[in-house]
Amino acid sequence: MIYGDDVVDHHWPYDGPHNDDQTTQAAAAISRLVRYLNNATGPGHSDSALPYAAIGYRVISNLTNAVHGLRQLLPQLAEFLERQAADPTLYDDRRGGPNAMPADDTASAAAYSLRSAMRHVSELASDLNLARSHAVHLGNEDPR
Known part of the structure; x- marks a missing residue:
């Protein structure tokens, strides 16, 4: 195993x-x-x-814990990108292309998107907590 x-x-x-x-x-x-x-x-x-309701509960519970961890991870990644925006060696590989942006703007936009995702993570975490709180009460009778 x-x-x-x-x-x-x-x-x-x-x-x-x-x-x-x-x-x-x-x-x-x-x-x-x-x-x-x-x-x-x-x-x-x-x-x-x-095979059993208890296994479903364990999977839901672990996924809930993972999503709760995103509440810390996403802001840390946003902070990383904000620091990168100030790095003079940073570049955007679309240099001169039709969608090109200054690298600091690209990094800032990515950081903004991560921070924006936090509201969805909070909603997902809340929904998963609710699913977990229901699933914990489920079990299966022994068919024997």
């Missing part, structure tokens, strides 16, 4: 190291795990991936 906590702690220990490769790969892992869950809970797989 693979335990997600062990995999994460092995590859991405909380206290680091924190570097560009580790950060990028952690985000890639999140994307791949969501893809895995999409497939596992889809048609043809959901009976084995979600």
